Amino acid sequence: MDIIRVEGGHAIEGSVCVSGAKNSALKLMAATLLAPGKTTLTNVPNISDVHVMGKVLKRMGATIEVVDEHSLVIDTSSVDSWEAPYELVAKMRASTAVMGPLLGRFGRAKIAMPGGCNLGARKIDMHILGLEALGVEFDTDHGYIYADASKGLTGTSVTLEFASVGATENLIMAAVKAKGETVIDNAAREPEIVDLANMLNKMGAKITGAGTPVVTIEGVDELHPVEHRVVGDRIEAGTFLVAGAIMASEQGVEVTGFNPVHLGMVLRKMELMGIRTERTENGMKVYRADRIAPVDIQTLPFPGFPTDMQAQVMVLSALADGTSIITENIFENRFMFASELSRMGANIRVEDHHALIHGVDGFSGAQVVSPDLRGGAALVIAGLIAEGVTEVSAIHHIYRGYERFVEKLTALGACVERVTLPDSIDD
Numbered sequence: 001m002d003i004i005r006v007e008g009g010h011a012i013e014g015s016v017c018v019s020g021a022k023n024s025a026l027k028l029m030a031a032t033l034l035a036p037g038k039t040t041l042t043n044v045p046n047i048s049d050v051h052v053m054g055k056v057l058k059r060m061g062a063t064i065e066v067v068d069e070h071s072l073v074i075d076t077s078s079v080d081s082w083e084a085p086y087e088l089v090a091k092m093r094a095s096t097a098v099m100g101p102l103l104g105r106f107g108r109a110k111i112a113m114p115g116g117c118n119l120g121a122r123k124i125d126m127h128i129l130g131l132e133a134l135g136v137e138f139d140t141d142h143g144y145i146y147a148d149a150s151k152g153l154t155g156t157s158v159t160l161e162f163a164s165v166g167a168t169e170n171l172i173m174a175a176v177k178a179k180g181e182t183v184i185d186n187a188a189r190e191p192e193i194v195d196l197a198n199m200l201n202k203m204g205a206k207i208t209g210a211g212t213p214v215v216t217i218e219g220v221d222e223l224h225p226v227e228h229r230v231v232g233d234r235i236e237a238g239t240f241l242v243a244g245a246i247m248a249s250e251q252g253v254e255v256t257g258f259n260p261v262h263l264g265m266v267l268r269k270m271e272l273m274g275i276r277t278e279r280t281e282n283g284m285k286v287y288r289a290d291r292i293a294p295v296d297i298q299t300l301p302f303p304g305f306p307t308d309m310q311a312q313v314m315v316l317s318a319l320a321d322g323t324s325i326i327t328e329n330i331f332e333n334r335f336m337f338a339s340e341l342s343r344m345g346a347n348i349r350v351e352d353h354h355a356l357i358h359g360v361d362g363f364s365g366a367q368v369v370s371p372d373l374r375g376g377a378a379l380v381i382a383g384l385i386a387e388g389v390t391e392v393s394a395i396h397h398i399y400r401g402y403e404r405f406v407e408k409l410t411a412l413g414a415c416v417e418r419v420t421l422p423d424s425i426d427d
Ligand SMILES: CC(=O)N[C@H]1[C@@H](OP(=O)(O)OP(=O)(O)OC[C@H]2O[C@@H](n3ccc(=O)[nH]c3=O)[C@H](O)[C@@H]2O)O[C@H](CO)[C@@H](O)[C@@H]1O
Pocket: 022, 023, 024, 026, 094, 120, 121, 122, 123, 124, 125, 126, 127, 128, 162, 163, 164, 165, 166, 167, 188, 301, 307, 308, 330, 331, 332
């Protein structure tokens, strides 16, 4: 079993460059299915979720050439299967992003039903309702969804009940090949959706309005392969900014490789907490806060505060002078992290989707378990300032979305290592 061991109390400084965004790269990889031929993706993060999406595409008959650690050439010309199997969907829910492209190109898809995960039920009913409006017929059998668009996809108007990222993406990727115009109202506006639309437009799609609540897609007959660079990971950037806010030396920590505009609400809340950040030529610099002010945050779809930054910012609020309140509106079960942070001395009371966080003077190192991807990363960050040693287990969650997390922190001067523990005699 591998764990991440952190010795607290070492200041960090210097510059860290974030990788390409997981939440964009996965969808861009799925979108290559729409353009038979070789699409080149650069700035692809080397993380386990990307490896899983690679396996999904290869199972369908795609070939993937790894040009270098961050560049992939994906050839989808010989794809001859339309199935995302259970063992891969169970590993990564974002495998469902192949549904829209498969329907767009082949008119059919067989996708294992994703089921819930440690964040909540995570249904895909909105994906299905939207695709049905485009003319897709659905059937479910033995845990699989069978989607059939053999009668063709026809442009339509879809109003999403909630601005779902995944539903918006699947609808866009199907609608690019539909006959006529599709309008998605109450579309999600995340920067990763804009990245997807940009790549699809380069491929020949006609999408306007991505990044606004109304996305319009004029269907086309064919898409062609392109070269595209994955947008920088705003959530990884935010994670390192939080690390700097609690442990930077006087020089501060610079985070590069992302667009600060994508972190607008996070930076605003950090400012309200008394954390000083400044724009640099290539990103943002953050300085350690002597005193952190309590804050009131609620997670919302972009441009609201991202749920994927909730755990990291809870670390800051747990050290504030006063009581903060964090409301989680996106996932019903995203406070598992709070009880792990409490093992390190945090004072947090969770009631439904609200967390009341009474600031404490410091954390004490402890053995804790990553409850999920962002919670795991946040525990490592908390360990940077904790007194003594923190050992974080279940770190496979962290490696789903953070490339070289330990190495990047170590390069900043943190005392962090990945350790393989011998099997216990009880195993
Ligand atoms: C791989 C990826 O890009 N993941 C991101 C994506 O997840 P994902 O695309 O799954 O998130 P959604 O925006 O779709 O989901 C938000 C909420 O809507 C619910 N819902 C969604 C679809 C549906 O058909 N029915 C339904 O009830 C979900 O259970 C959840 O409670 O956006 C989330 C919200 O910004 C981020 O936290 C995830 O990191």
